[in-house]
Amino acid sequence: MISDLSPWDKLSLKGKIFELQKKLSIIDIQTRREEEFSYRPALISNYRLLSGRDGNILDNIQKAEVIRRVG
Numbered sequence: 001m002i003s004d005l006s007p008w009d010k011l012s013l014k015g016k017i018f019e020l021q022k023k024l025s026i027i028d029i030q031t032r033r034e035e036e037f038s039y040r041p042a043l044i045s046n047y048r049l050l051s052g053r054d055g056n057i058l059d060n061i062q063k064a065e066v067i068r069r070v071g
Helices: 007-036 057-070
Strands: none
Touching: none
16 A cells, blocks of 8 residues: 555655656657648659649749739
8 A cells, every 4th residue: 555655655656656647748749749740741842743833933922922812
């Protein structure tokens, strides 16, 4: 039983429980992050390979901004 432990053993046990809680918290955060960002899109290495694009990304960004403001 816990009541049979000496005060030092109880303190040691509390410290171990605290360390385990920290580790479990870190594992929980990592698991949530992996679940949240589980989709990893393929890297587009060449912008010109995308269909319907003229190849100049800066022009396309400016066009999108104009469309966003008007629409």
